[in-house]
Amino acid sequence: MPFVEKEKYHIPRRCRFHPDNDIYRDQEQHKFHTDINEWQCGYCKKSFYEEKHLDQHFDNRHSNLLNLVDTSSSILFLILPLMEKCLKYL
Ligand SMILES: [Zn+2]
Numbered sequence: 585m586p587f588v589e590k591e592k593y594h595i596p597r598r599c600r601f602h603p604d605n606d607i608y609r610d611q612e613q614h615k616f617h618t619d620i621n622e623w624q625c626g627y628c629k630k631s632f633y634e635e636k637h638l639d640q641h642f643d644n645r646h647s648n649l650l651n652l653v654d655t656s657s658s659i660l661f662l663i664l665p666l667m668e669k670c671l672k673y674l
Contacts, residue, residue: 609650610643 595602602608615628615638623638624631627646632638 611639614642614646 597604615635616624616626617635618624618631621633622631623631623633625638625641626648627649630641644656
């Protein structure tokens with residue numbers, strides 16, 4: 585999240601938005617676009633024609649490798665109600 589890095593906000597380690605808890609970051613780092621129609625899994629090197637199939641593969645085959653974090657500790661639960669309030673006044 586660029587604004588978090590720019591403002592140097594401190595995100596608790598338990599929060600889902602902490603870089604270490606970003607499950608999609610790990611997934612993205614293991615997603616290789618090797619050719620126009622070729623996406624390769626960084627965990628098992630299996631190739632797919634479309635990115636969405638690789639995403640499904642991550643869910644089906646490697647969900648145990650993704651760092652699933654308890655969402656109840658997320659700052660999203662603090663931010664969303666505030667955002668809703670702000671939007672009401674627009
Ligand atoms: Zn794989």
